[in-house]
Amino acid sequence: MESARRLAPCFIDRGTISDPRDMLRALETLESVEYAYEVDGSVVTKGVATLVKLMADPVSATLVINGCLFVNVTSFRYLDFESLAEEGCSVRLCGDGAALSLRTVPDAGSGMTPGQLRLMEECEFDLTSFVTADDEDDDD
Numbered sequence: 001m002e003s004a005r006r007l008a009p010c011f012i013d014r015g016t017i018s019d020p021r022d023m024l025r026a027l028e029t030l031e032s033v034e035y036a037y038e039v040d041g042s043v044v045t046k047g048v049a050t051l052v053k054l055m056a057d058p059v060s061a062t063l064v065i066n067g068c069l070f071v072n073v074t075s076f077r078y079l080d081f082e083s084l085a086e087e088g089c090s091v092r093l094c095g096d097g098a099a100l101s102l103r104t105v106p107d108a109g110s111g112m113t114p115g116q117l118r119l120m121e122e123c124e125f126d127l128t129s130f131v132t133a134d135d136e137d138d139d140d
Contacts, residue, residue: 013083020056023073026081026091027054032105035064039098048105062093062100069102076100 009017017023036046049069062075073079076093083089088104 011081014081016078016080018078020073023076023079023093024054024056026079027051027071027073029089030091030102030104033069033102034105035069035103036101037064037098038101071100 030051032050034048037044049064049067052068053070055072056074060072062072063070076095080092091102093100
């Protein structure tokens with residue numbers, strides 16, 4: 001039986017995605033990460049950071065500063081991801097000759113997986129919206 005409707009891709013536990021909305025959704029699941037930034041296959045810098053903001057903006061930079069990670073998915077062509085059994089996941093954002101590798105760092109506090117609480121709320125955004133990973137309880 002043939003259908004006229006084109007099916008959207010489906011990725012389970014690993015894959016390569018290039019759609020900015022899918023890249024944002026994949027990155028929403030991250031919180032604390034070990035990162036490595038590579039240029040032409042050589043590691044330039046690495047460390048640990050907390051994902052603070054996600055965006056899809058044609059001019060803003062992706063940056064790591066003071067232990068905070070701000071990711072603009074339009075800084076990259078595609079994202080490779082892989083689930084790592086009990087250890088979370090590994091994400092690699094690839095651009096023209098550069099790559100930012102992220103690996104989840106286990107959260108010893110709440111018992112929930114990183115990003116799980118954030119994913120309980122439903123929200124929708126367009127590709128020019130900013131997405132924050134902040135706790136809403138910090139408004140006091």
